[in-house]
Amino acid sequence: MQKSNLFRFKQRQAAYNMDTTRGSKEMVLLAGNSHPELAHLIASRLEVQVGRAEVKEMANRETSVEIMESVREKSVYLIQTADPKDVNNNIMELLIMAYACKTSSARNIVGVIPYLPYCKQSKMRKRGCIVSKLLAKMMYKAGLTHIITMDLHQKEIQGFFECPVDNLRASPFLLQYIQESIPDYRNAVIVARDPGSAKKATSYAERLRLGIAVIHGEQKTNEDEQADGRNSPPLVEHSRIMDVGVGVPALAAKEKPPINVVGDVGGRIAIMVDDMIDDVASFVAAAEVLKDRGAYKIYVMATHGLLSSDAPRLIDDSPIDEVVVTNTVPHEIQKMQCHKIKTVDISILLAESIRRIHNNESMSYLFRNVTLED
Secondary structure, X not given: OHHHHHHHHHHHHHHHHHHHHHHHHOEEEEEOOOOHHHHXXXXXXXXXXXXXXXXXXXXXXXXXXXXXXXXXXXXXXXXXXXXXXOHHHHHHHHHHHHHHHHHOOOOEEEEEEOOOOOOXXXXXXXXXXOXXXXXXXXXXHHOOOEEEEEOOOOHXXXXXXXXXXXXXXXXXXXXXXXXXXXXXXXXXXXXXXXXXXXXXXHHXXXXXXXXXXXXXXXXXXXXXXXXXXXXXXXXXXXHHHHHHOOOOOOOOXXXXXXXXXXXXXXOXXXXXXXXXXXXXXXXHHHHHHHHHOOXXXXXXXXXXXXXXXXXXXXXXXXXXXXXXXXXXXXXXXHHHHOOOEEEXXXXXXXXXXXXXXHOOOOOHHHHOOOOOOO
């Protein structure tokens, strides 16, 4: 009798463990309102359906989220990027969706955030703050247990999170576009728009076996060097400093040289590479200089095509021949306004990363031959 009861107990325990395992392995894909097209592309590649969730803005402009299916003991993947037109609402949607899944007893909550908002505000400036660190803490507290993102503006942002962060790279897709869609790309030179992006340009040049050029100098004043009224007392003239006799030499103010190209681009195709295109004024200025130096075709490659303000008009009126970006953020309206903007689909990379995480497989294959400079 005792053995029979023990046998039944073991059977029930085995059935419970099987149900638990089955539940934890079940995948639920949920999407916010930032980029539904990308969410459906990822879902189709994974051969699943986007889960039912109602994410809406109420009359008082508060965000309301209701998950329409059970997520208990399941792995939930929240697909939400940052649309430049509605960044803050996108963030609130993601946080509330994550918290809704957390309070509904989801086992894992993975945030699939192709473009991480506020990633440009990752350094201390004047009396400001490091906003990306604040956002990282909010995401973790809301319930996210893992983050999948792409081409962070600063790689160090991964350290702000208290959960694992997989920072994927779009460089293989952009390199493939160069090789397949740019005629005579062997006659090209990879251009760094400023010395700060020289490492990325070098990485592209080494993979394509091409030369490199760097644009040095800037026409506009950097925001870091603008006076903010914190000099107290006011700066003293050089002659008065010498009279004080402190012995500390006065530091000369920076004077940026006129914009110039280091490297030969004459009679070549110029390909500028960067992680994002937001305000295109600097790209247009660089393109004009490259055109003056003899480049006969100019391409701009970037992962995130934010294309803020009147970017389509500026691109259309510029010497730039093509702007190639991925679909990490929606830019269909900008494409209708400017025929020079082309899109590369990276949904297969995001889908594969989700599949590997869900099946507890290694992510190293996705980073093979990828360096920090990419």
